[in-house]
Amino acid sequence: MDTQHITLPQDEESSASRRQLQSGATLVKRYHIQEVIGVGGMGSVYRARDLHFPNVTKLVAVKEMINMAPDPLVRQTIVQNFEREANILATLNHPSIPRIYDYFTEDDRSYLVLEFVHGKDLESIITDTNGFLSEEQVMTWAIELCDVLSFLHAHKPDPIIFRDMKPSNIMINSNGDVILVDFGIARTFQVGQKGTMIGTEGYSPPEQYRGEASPFADIYALGATLHHALTRRDPRLEPPFSFAERPVRKINSHVSSELETVINTALAYDPSERFPNIEAMKEALMGAARKTGALSKIATTSIAPASGIKPVWTFKCEDEIRGTPLLHQGVLYIGCYDNNLYALNAADGKFQWKYATDGGIVTRPAIYENNIYFGSEDQRLHVVSSRTGKLVWTYFTEGHIHSSPRIAEQHVFFGSDDQVLHAVNVNTSRSVWKFDAGDEVRSTPFVANELVYFGAENGDFFAVDFKGTMKWRFQAKRAITSSPIVAKQSVLFTSMDGTLYCLDARNGWVIWRFRLGKASVSSPALTDNFVIVGAADGFIYCVEAQSGKEVWRFRTEHQVSSSPAIYNDSVYCGSVDGNLYCLEYRTGRQRWKFETKKPITGSPVVFDDIVYFGSIDQNVYALLA
Amino acid sequence: MLDFFQKLFRGEDKTATERATTAPLTDQQIQSIIHGQSIQFEMQQLIAATGQSVGKQREHNEDSLLSITTTLAGKAANIPFGLYMVADGMGGHQFGEIASNAAVRVVAGQIMRKFHPYLFSIPTQQPEESLQEIMENAIKEAHRAVQKDAPGSGTTITAALVLGQQVTIGHVGDSRAYALYPPGRVEQITHDHSLVKRLEELGHLNKEEAATFPHRNVLIRALGQGDTLDADVFTIPFPHNGALMLCSDGLWGVVADHDLLRSFTEAPNLQRACQSMVAAANTAGGPDNISVVLVQMIG
Numbered sequence: 001m002d003t004q005h006i007t008l009p010q011d012e013e014s015s016a017s018r019r020q021l022q023s024g025a026t027l028v029k030r031y032h033i034q035e036v037i038g039v040g041g042m043g044s045v046y047r048a049r050d051l052h053f054p055n056v057t058k059l060v061a062v063k064e065m066i067n068m069a070p071d072p073l074v075r076q077t078i079v080q081n082f083e084r085e086a087n088i089l090a091t092l093n094h095p096s097i098p099r100i101y102d103y104f105t106e107d108d109r110s111y112l113v114l115e116f117v118h119g120k121d122l123e124s125i126i127t128d129t130n131g132f133l134s135e136e137q138v139m140t141w142a143i144e145l146c147d148v149l150s151f152l153h154a155h156k157p158d159p160i161i162f163r164d165m166k167p168s169n170i171m172i173n174s175n176g177d178v179i180l181v182d183f184g185i186a187r188t189f190q191v192g193q194k195g196t197m198i199g200t201e202g203y204s205p206p207e208q209y210r211g212e213a214s215p216f217a218d219i220y221a222l223g224a225t226l227h228h229a230l231t232r233r234d235p236r237l238e239p240p241f242s243f244a245e246r247p248v249r250k251i252n253s254h255v256s257s258e259l260e261t262v263i264n265t266a267l268a269y270d271p272s273e274r275f276p277n278i279e280a281m282k283e284a285l286m287g288a289a290r291k292t293g294a295l296s297k298i299a300t301t302s303i304a305p306a307s308g309i310k311p312v313w314t315f316k317c318e319d320e321i322r323g324t325p326l327l328h329q330g331v332l333y334i335g336c337y338d339n340n341l342y343a344l345n346a347a348d349g350k351f352q353w354k355y356a357t358d359g360g361i362v363t364r365p366a367i368y369e370n371n372i373y374f375g376s377e378d379q380r381l382h383v384v385s386s387r388t389g390k391l392v393w394t395y396f397t398e399g400h401i402h403s404s405p406r407i408a409e410q411h412v413f414f415g416s417d418d419q420v421l422h423a424v425n426v427n428t429s430r431s432v433w434k435f436d437a438g439d440e441v442r443s444t445p446f447v448a449n450e451l452v453y454f455g456a457e458n459g460d461f462f463a464v465d466f467k468g469t470m471k472w473r474f475q476a477k478r479a480i481t482s483s484p485i486v487a488k489q490s491v492l493f494t495s496m497d498g499t500l501y502c503l504d505a506r507n508g509w510v511i512w513r514f515r516l517g518k519a520s521v522s523s524p525a526l527t528d529n530f531v532i533v534g535a536a537d538g539f540i541y542c543v544e545a546q547s548g549k550e551v552w553r554f555r556t557e558h559q560v561s562s563s564p565a566i567y568n569d570s571v572y573c574g575s576v577d578g579n580l581y582c583l584e585y586r587t588g589r590q591r592w593k594f595e596t597k598k599p600i601t602g603s604p605v606v607f608d609d610i611v612y613f614g615s616i617d618q619n620v621y622a623l624l625a
Numbered sequence: 626m627l628d629f630f631q632k633l634f635r636g637e638d639k640t641a642t643e644r645a646t647t648a649p650l651t652d653q654q655i656q657s658i659i660h661g662q663s664i665q666f667e668m669q670q671l672i673a674a675t676g677q678s679v680g681k682q683r684e685h686n687e688d689s690l691l692s693i694t695t696t697l698a699g700k701a702a703n704i705p706f707g708l709y710m711v712a713d714g715m716g717g718h719q720f721g722e723i724a725s726n727a728a729v730r731v732v733a734g735q736i737m738r739k740f741h742p743y744l745f746s747i748p749t750q751q752p753e754e755s756l757q758e759i760m761e762n763a764i765k766e767a768h769r770a771v772q773k774d775a776p777g778s779g780t781t782i783t784a785a786l787v788l789g790q791q792v793t794i795g796h797v798g799d800s801r802a803y804a805l806y807p808p809g810r811v812e813q814i815t816h817d818h819s820l821v822k823r824l825e826e827l828g829h830l831n832k833e834e835a836a837t838f839p840h841r842n843v844l845i846r847a848l849g850q851g852d853t854l855d856a857d858v859f860t861i862p863f864p865h866n867g868a869l870m871l872c873s874d875g876l877w878g879v880v881a882d883h884d885l886l887r888s889f890t891e892a893p894n895l896q897r898a899c900q901s902m903v904a905a906a907n908t909a910g911g912p913d914n915i916s917v918v919l920v921q922m923i924g
Contacts, residue, residue, distance in 0.1 A: 042776060068773045074720055078776055168852075201851050209820045210840045236853060240823055240845050269829065475751060489790055489862050502755075502860075507704055507789045510755035511860045546859035548757055 059116040067108045085183045096148035118174045122167035132252045138229045144178045146282035153215045161213045165221035166203040202235030216271035223266025243267045258288035309594050312622040313349030321614025324364040324603040335361025353389035363404040375401025393429040408447035415441025433468030444483035455480025472508035483523040494520035512548030523563040534560025552588030567606035574600025669924040671707045676899030681911030687714035687721035688916040689729040707787035709918045711800045712780045713873040720775035728767045728780045735763035757858045760795040764856045771849030779847030796857040797848045800873045804864035807890040811882040818846035869920040875913035880905045895919045
């Protein structure tokens with residue numbers, strides 16, 4: 001039986017918790033239940049008061065095993081296993097092993113009464129600590145753990161193998177000393193049965209999966225536990241036996257190379273390459289501690305890449321730039337809050353022409369047959385010649401335009417604050433249909449599968465066919481300002497409700513949801529099997545496209561409303577902290593950042609190894625990618 | 626007018642006589658009928674078949690499987706809906722069949738409960754959970770159930786939830802999902818959670834060593850084992866112009882990929898393909914229980 005701390009959400013009723021003892025209940029007229037302190041697969045662990053000591057408060061831990069198996073043979077095996085734990089504990093006397101006081105059975109339930117440990121388990125300590133635990137602290141516990149394992153391994157007539165060393169089975173008591181809890185699967189050393197698979201994935205050595213349990217298994221699991229404590233990387237979330245791929249110091253550079261060597265030896269794949277016994281491991285730990293000493297901590301200063309990046313060129317406009325540029329045939333087109341659309345030479349930033357509207361421009365221009373299409377806060381869609389910057393035609397809506405135009409099948413699709421998605425024929429400049437979205441449409445539509453996908457500020461997301469008929473609708477809890485992207489039959493977008501959604505592009509069923517720390521207006525970018533997007537919590541997230549599982553996240557110093565752009569193996573994204581970040585997209589590691597004087601809300605475009613973007617500091621920048 | 630009706634019905638008459646050929650039909654005839662039929666489905670739909678055998682060397686069947694095929698009727702379209710599963714109770718453990726059976730029942734029960742409103746009543750709301758959350762929670766629930774009903778045992782589970790054009794896979798252990806693309810391509814969709822696979826990835830074993838590794842049956846992740854269970858859950862497009870196949874290691878461990886594909890392409894229908902695959906595993910010695918599910922999207 002295995003216990004873990006109660007982290008189940010309230011609504012998740014496990015059958016065990018449903019039948020939990022209530023506080024105030026009394027067992028065998030002696031143990032007064034106070035509260036649940038842990039829940040395992042087969043019952044709970046309670047804190048109880050021993051009523052045989054009326055004048056003092058003697059607390060005990062009562063471990064319960066509810067035998068719910070319907071099969072009699074199964075029932076019998078369960079009871080035997082539980083008794084084995086009691087029997088092992090009863091014979092052991094060591095300061096790091098809880099004492100057993102009592103063992104009894106009532107109907108379907110068996111109970112172990114154990115010493116109550118005032119303290120916290122190591123897993124919670126790791127989780128609750130900001131940053132890394134100190135090397136000295138972990139080293140002290142490691143040496144104590146070696147002591148108790150050494151005691152178990154020296155047990156006569158047969159050594160006892162703990163078999164389940166992991167942070168959640170280690171309690172740190174109020175004196176800061178370790179206590180091993182949960183001897184549910186500990187057993188005297190014997191040749192294992194084939195196919196036995198006991199232990200906790202991530203901490204158990206390869207041979208334990210083959211049913212072999214020897215002292216080497218505990219050495220490995222202790223190594224895994226120390227690795228987890230020093231790196232905060234839970235091995236249950238990593239591929240098994242992959243410690244060699246993520247050495248401790250690569251994650252936590254404060255750890256000494258001496259300690260790393262000890263851990264690596266304990267984690268050797270082949271048992272014969274680990275320490276020959278736990279005493280040797282303790283010796284090595286002591287040696288490492290002597291060498292490093294408490295005072296001679298290795299000071300490592302992380303050297304961030306110097307922000308000595310020189311722009312290829314910059315161009316100053318007369319107001320904030322919040323939008324995203326378009327690059328076409330060597331010309332960069334970008335809108336600005338000085339009401340102008342600028343055309344700049346992409347090679348040197350030389351001004352070509354500008355076109356004035358009567359409102360700020362946040363939309364990303366689109367190009368079709370030598371005409372540039374873009375919306376403005378003057379409520380109009382403007383179409384100008386890409387060569388001359390002269391007006392070709394305009395189209396009026398009844399609200400500001402924040403949604404960028406999308407051109408497909410000789411139609412331009414875009415939303416407006418008049419709550420309508422507009423479909424306009426590019427040849428006739430006439431409206432073909434209008435789709436009433438019920439609220440402002442600021443999201444940029446995406447066209448795929450002969451459908452137009454877009455979100456609205458009331459949280460609705462629509463798929464509309466080319467006739468303007470709704471095919472399906474999805475409702476998020478808050479506004480959808482983010483622009484969708486469609487790939488492999490899925491449509492991805494974020495919402496102000498703080499979720500990255502992946503829907504089936506054909507019918508709108510939710511395939512997965514990914515919780516962001518905060519709301520998002522950022523539009524996802526896709527590459528290989530990764531989705532990358534920013535959020536208001538300041539993170540840039542990378543999520544696996546097929547499973548919705550997080551791959552990495554990168555913290556910027558402020559909200560990320562910019563949408564990432566991917567180029568080669570890098571992702572480029574701006575932040576309200578004023579920086580443009582370049583990250584390695586598979587790992588999220590920062591390659592460089594470039595600081596502007598004001599927030600960056602627009603998205604970069606990258607072409608021919610140059611990244612182009614605008615900043616609220618009124619400049620357009622071109623940097624070497 | 627009469628001409629018009631005759632013209633209209635002539636085609637129908639002709640197919641009716643063609644189909645009236647008396648049994649037994651040759652495989653080519655069946656093939657042509659199947660072929661003829663498939664064009665008529667302008668609406669996309671799923672068809673599925675299953676096959677199972679104890680094998681030649683085991684006394685008990687510790688595998689469990691499930692196959693449910695229907696459509697979700699909707700205003701705009703009928704969405705194909707299917708739920709398929711294979712579970713292989715852990716060999717060497719005493720309660721393998723209890724585990725695999727409980728896993729399939731609980732996972733299927735949990736998932737069907739979520740779809741009950743869409744299948745059997747008029748839904749008023751969107752589902753609270755995503756498809757992947759539904760799958761993941763169902764597997765977690767099954768994990769708890771197996772721990773309760775048969776502690777110490779374990780089972781694999783490979784479940785495929787088909788909705789429209791997408792398949793959401795939930796997977797733990799070494800049963801497998803494949804995409805079969807005739808004439809010559811077989812793609813393994815799932816990733817085995819087995820010791821041998823892991824050792825191979827780490828470079829401790831090469832392909833030949835892996836094939837003869839004595840502990841090929843040992844899983845590093847199984848439903849019912851460990852306090853936390855991390856199932857692989859992901860969504861992929863349904864393999865079009867081919868088939869989705871789920872099977873236990875009693876099949877993939879003894880019959881080569883290309884032979885499985887041949888069984889599929891040469892059989893007149895899915896049911897016969899399943900039978901032929903099971904027969905191939907038994908011919909190869911049938912060392913373990915054999916389970917297979919084949920699913921096709923037609924139309």
